[in-house]
Amino acid sequence: MALVRGHFERSETKMPSPGPGEVVVKAEYFSPDAMNHAWVRGMPGKFDPLAPGTVMRGGVAGAIVKSANPQWPEGTRITGFLDWADYSLSDGTDYMGVPLQIIPEGIDTHSGLVTLGMSGVCAWLGLFHFCHARPGDDILISGASGAIGSIAGQLAPLAGCRPVGIAGGPEKCSAALDAGFDAMVDYKAPDLGDQIAAACPDGVNIFFDNVGGALLDAALVSMAHNGQVLICGGTAHYGAVPTPIYNHIHMAMRSLTMRGFFYFDHVDMWGEARERLTQSLKEGAIREWLDIAEGFDATPDAALAGFSGGVNGRKLVWLD
Amino acid sequence: MALVRGHFERSETKMPSPGPGEVVVKAEYFSPDAMNHAWVRGMPGKFDPLAPGTVMRGGVAGAIVKSANPQWPEGTRITGFLDWADYSLSDGTDYMGVPLQIIPEGIDTHSGLVTLGMSGVCAWLGLFHFCHARPGDDILISGASGAIGSIAGQLAPLAGCRPVGIAGGPEKCSAALDAGFDAMVDYKAPDLGDQIAAACPDGVNIFFDNVGGALLDAALVSMAHNGQVLICGGTAHYGAVPTPIYNHIHMAMRSLTMRGFFYFDHVDMWGEARERLTQSLKEGAIREWLDIAEGFDATPDAALAGFSGGVNGRKLVWLD
Structure with missing residues (x-):
């Protein structure tokens, strides 16, 4: 229900x-x-x-x-x-x-x-602990105008990575660009897969997914070899019927890793995340x-x- | 096509x-x-x-x-x-x-x-390199009567693990039990999810998947916490329209890792796999x-x- x-x-x-x-x-x-x-x-x-x-x-x-x-x-x-x-x-x-x-x-x-709560700590753990982000990586972030995505988008450059966001509609996309995303994909436009491919022409190194469903399905096709998919959340799954994905065979074809994590399983790592996030807040690196x-x-x-x-x-x- | x-x-x-x-x-x-x-x-x-x-x-x-x-x-x-x-x-x-x-x-x-070709080497790499199988793990293997699955089922006990297979129909299931699987799930029977849950009552630690589609979807619900899913192949995807999965939100809820690998990306590891498999063949551990x-x-x-x-x-x- x-x-x-x-x-x-x-x-x-x-x-x-x-x-x-x-x-x-x-x-x-x-x-x-x-x-x-x-x-x-x-x-x-x-x-x-x-x-x-x-x-x-x-x-x-x-x-x-x-x-x-x-x-x-x-x-x-x-x-x-x-x-x-x-x-x-x-x-x-x-x-x-x-x-x-x-x-x-x-x-x-x-x-x-x-920032020091579930949103910021999930963004931090996802990027710095689970995704092994490396400088130069293209990080695609769904829910870019949402709680976790907007922080992940600001943390990505701190890891030397390029944040590309997914959000719904020109207004949110424009606001996300102002907030620091390097490029945006509008999932309400009809050409989702083409937009992702154009925004990350060398493939997506990390997909930080807060949505699931059709967005995850489209992103799987554009992953770079050895790419990583982080299932941080799945707002597409909160309705009565979850939306399906079809393209998981790309996991094998592109040697991808998909990882999910449950925030409360990692209480032992909250301290470090909160300390670093406090510092970033005080330095003005996260708005x-x-x-x-x-x-x-x-x-x-x-x-x-x-x-x-x-x-x-x-x-x-x-x-x- | x-x-x-x-x-x-x-x-x-x-x-x-x-x-x-x-x-x-x-x-x-x-x-x-x-x-x-x-x-x-x-x-x-x-x-x-x-x-x-x-x-x-x-x-x-x-x-x-x-x-x-x-x-x-x-x-x-x-x-x-x-x-x-x-x-x-x-x-x-x-x-x-x-x-x-x-x-x-x-x-x-x-x-x-x-055994020394793609089937055996994929089974070996999947179990020993990508899945980090630990003694006592329940390993669910789809395509259990197929090329890779039947070898994976015989390798699992060598790692101290319990192989549970998925195959279609009572005949194949019975043959797989004879070949060394500890329990079998018949995907042609209507209660796939219940069968998996019954065969692995403490949850599936590793799902070694050669099929994808509905089998992967059902298995995701029965994964143990921190479980691992290996996408070794996806015969369900060779038709014109791949079959979808709906349950990937369990990736986050159960802190799962899903990994795909492409055989030809790992030529550097074939040597070790072939050497170990040659030994197992000579010892009669793999039929x-x-x-x-x-x-x-x-x-x-x-x-x-x-x-x-x-x-x-x-x-x-x-x-x-």
């Missing part, structure tokens, strides 16, 4: 009180992402769907406003997967069983959720491309927009 | 004479395989289709019967991609630009083409599962059978 508007309902509850070892987090931002979808549909082998009536959960950035845990003093700014509510109760870990992540001094709260909705009630539409191609940069909800 | 019966025609030519540095090979066996398909359809970025009227080429095992090259004495038994004709002319390399491969003493001529057609005129049907699921073991043509 895909995430739909009817999965959301607003309700009033009391502010929680922390038990021993617990803290109360006041939310300032929510970040809708694929996990909201997973909590509705369930994720085979990982977790069951949330029971109807359960408080929706998701990415949250905020501050600890009450603490019964000396390790987590009041005022600490943190992120984590917590309740999509004004206040969340936590024992220092979030719903994914991961410790709350502290937002470093000098970093904006929303950046803790975006966040944000699309901020205002107010608690904007949450459902913001959450759904991420799966409909309606996103320009990182969609966040700001709780005013 | 797929390989069809009409692509074949028999013609008479003279026996060639070797020029300086050249040898004449008398064929004893032909081995139909995916390359025959590629020479009709062409292979993007690798070579163009053969012009109509060109002598069909393919795997050949035979002996040098005339030599004008002191490095290649008469009587040497060799294999290579040569003309599908009684006699081939060669300068010591074959149509793939690779040196003719010498069949070692004590090894049958057909074994030079099968060849052969399906031998007799006579030159049997060639077209033999070549087409490999793409229609009509093969039990390695299809060869014996030139009587």
